[in-house]
Amino acid sequence: MKVFDLHADIGFDVFNHQKDPNALENRHTSKLLQGDIRAVAMACFFDGSQSWQDMKAMITTLENALNRQQTWHRLLSKSDFDSNQPLALLSV
Numbered sequence: 001m002k003v004f005d006l007h008a009d010i011g012f013d014v015f016n017h018q019k020d021p022n023a024l025e026n027r028h029t030s031k032l033l034q035g036d037i038r039a040v041a042m043a044c045f046f047d048g049s050q051s052w053q054d055m056k057a058m059i060t061t062l063e064n065a066l067n068r069q070q071t072w073h074r075l076l077s078k079s080d081f082d083s084n085q086p087l088a089l090l091s092v
Contacts, residue, residue, distance in 0.1 A: 002037050008045035011062045024065040029072070032086070039075065039087040042066070063090055 010028055017023040032040060044059050066074060072088035073080060080087060 002035070003039040003041070008043045010040070010042050011044045011058060014065045015058045015061045018061055021065075021068060024062075025069050025071065029069070033071075037086065039089065040072070041089045041091050043091045059090075059092060066090060 010024070013027060014023045017027065020026060042062060044055070044062060046055050046058075050058075066072060066088055071086060073083040073085035075081075075087040075089040
């Protein structure tokens with residue numbers, strides 16, 4: 001199983017392309033699946049210069065993107081590893 005930790009690259013990109021409600025699917029999913037990636041840690045990273053509102057907005061945007069799509073299965077517990085879908089872990 002290939003696991004990919006993107007250090008917030010996807011989160012920032014989805015946040016920066018909010019006008020596309022399917023940015024996660026349109027901009028990232030096919031590339032990850034072509035690379036045989038089975039699980040992705042989609043991190044929201046902050047360096048301390050962001051406001052509380054900005055941090056909440058990024059987390060909410062990425063969470064909403066994950067909830068809208070059908071490809072990735074949310075990794076929430078050990079039993080989720082039994083899914084045949086690629087796994088997505090939202091981390092902060």
